[in-house]
Amino acid sequence: MMPVPVNDAASLLLVLAVLLPILGLCAMLGLRGLHPERVARVAVPLGVALAVAILVEVWTGGRALHYTLGGWEPPLGLRLRADGLSAVMLVLAALIICAAALFSQREFRTPEGVDGDTRAPFTFWSMLMAMWSALNLVFLGEDLFNFFVALELLTFSAVTLVCLDGRTATLHAALRYLLFALLGSVLYLLGVALIYGRYGVLDIGLLHELVQADPVTLAAVAMMTVGLMAKASLFPLHLWLPPAHAGAPPAASAVLSALVVKAPFFLILRLWFDLLPPLPSPLAGQLLAALGAGAILLCSLVALRQARLKLLIAYSTVAQIGYLFLVFPLAAGPLAFWETIGWTGGVLQLVSHAFAKAAMFLAAGLIAETLGHDRIGEFAGLARRLPVAVAAFALAGLSLMGLPPSGGFVAKLLLLSAATANGLWWIAAVILTGGMLAAGYVFRVLGAAMADGPAGEPGGPPSPLARQLVVLALALVAVALGFVPLQPFALLGIGREVLP
Template identity: 45%
Template structure:
């Protein structure tokens, strides 16, 4: 089986096994998770050695067949998905048998494994596909699996329904744009469209429709209203993969389209508008995170803010030097945020399980009884704040360089404000959690896998900044922006 196709077929087979034989779902999920980490790393080494790799499913080339490809950016996102997926899978083995009745355990755990593995397959297919219609198919499969995962908790059904409706609306806009592109040029292949699209009204309408649909799915301000309740009310492993991977997938698609087919027709005004929405997300999401009464809501609104940073690439897209610096910056932020936020949601789930609540003002004693979990929160928050030497620091520093190189200093002000606010809501949580309270006794002691998986992901965000040489080298393979150059930065 070829390395590219295996990234999709293995989790799909695992989902089928978990559905048909639920008694073996847990061991199947863990085996698949470990294997996918090895496959993602193997693909990364292959791309690093041989450059961009392509394959066609069934032996048919486009437009009849489905073309898959892996470049440096694709491979980095596959590795992120594999690492977060392994962490969430290990956490789930303890989460779904800690402090629950047997009936709850059976219903939720039996739903988690097939849905999660199906979501994993859809994510990998999305990162690897090379045409805009198959991107729609993978977005739909991803969205349906994500909604079903949110609804595993009975109290999250309303949030899941809202998520479903928003996802369907976003998909409708995206599909209308795809149909318009096909009517214009008779192809849905990304490489072909990159050569064919010209600045004209119909192309601009298609770009606007597809962008609007993806903004809904990425929960960019002010279209973020569905995200906090969905992420805050879902089971902790589900919240982790939603924040770390699912919203990133929608951004990934938009990122790819603006680097490829939309690059010849995108205007500076459109890029600035997306940057303004990103700045609004940073400001609004940070303020809401600071005021949120529950820990999982803090982390959810923090996701709204952190997604905004990714959209600060668009104002620099028209500049060759600043655009390249910002490209690497947002890639690093996406990767480091994925690891840190997954760790934060898993840690928040540990606290909720142990204490029976996650009220920020009542977190006293957490540091006494769950030091590993609180250590994970602290390290993850350091990356969210952008403190050195974390991956978050590298990403924000590159965006600051892009702002000054391009002369657009106002984006630097947004970055600095976001960093200060991230510190404010992070320290608010940590100060409450570090307070001692002799009478605080955990209702349930979190399983060791739950605590160490959260810490491992948080440490991963830190290591992404320290060990950045190979990922940077990998990111350059197939990138349209060229190598990273910082010589013009002040």
């Protein structure tokens, strides 16, 4: 492996990526909660620029970036690390946060004259900054306990956004979310304790050289995986997600679905592919894939039966998360995992789903704001009243269904090819069936929206065009990802510890 400089000027970008949202949060506190949206207008573009700079540095340099905090090398100190996958996740988080911030400038702004209640704007923007910092720490961290700290910050900021409106239903949803998250945290922390007791270190880079597939290690990873599955809402630990996402503000739902549930999955990838040696049996990977298949089939059927749009999208999120867990058996084989089409297909599914689902939740927010409700059976005439939002929903649905040209099509085609190449025909059947079920609930919404109707139901005036264009931009990105090459993506292999 080529030598990697530590704590050089480029590596300092990693620290800034974690600190910038926290500095924005501190600035909001310094302003005593007044005009937090103005702070976000400065912090968000800077954060996007930092994430893009890290991606460019990793891609052009062909190496991972490292930063050792305080100059103390692990195991005494902590290290930040950005490889190809981490850089992609940083840019994904920055772009989704940017879209959510643009969408929310009107909804969560300080009242004119500062005579009104400023608690909701301050809470939204401050928790958005805290969530962003926690996400970046998850994507850049190397220490297993440090991941626990980042996950807790992510959980408490997300729970706050879920119950932002203070209604009884959203408080109950937030409490259920919190209980599932705390259960996941306990299991994860127990696994970390077992790893530390067995090896005496928690840095993934050091553990990769020491870890063995013995009963203690496998038990620890199993507990950590189940805990992270609860946080990622994988079936059957998904019961908290639909009510939580359905009751949150549209921008919060978009970030929760696109990013928050992806952070635990990212850590599961790190545990299984970066920490563990190759497992002697493929049954463990196929078990995770079976749970993913259950999510795809059962939650898609539940989504078909929903009367409210946000609940439909929330159950669709659980179903689409199932595709991510198909990567575990599909990335196995004689090749290094990052050289397989299964690995590239799983990562592309993660990214394309994030953009598509963010677009869907924001479009649902515009629809509810305009009509005064989100009951699918009463959408007649909606396409004439909100044509841009409906078009964005349709484009995002194209990606969820896996139709060309879209990122979801390429991702599912890569996963399907990997399944047939590995002889896993049951996974191929699940992928095809899941696409048809997704078409069912997407076309159900579009059919209701394009039906003849008065287009004048009670509600507010049509949302400003700028907010609709933000939604459309997210959907177009999900479609544009369909033009990536149908082959393993070299960027995703940069920085792997076993890369020669």
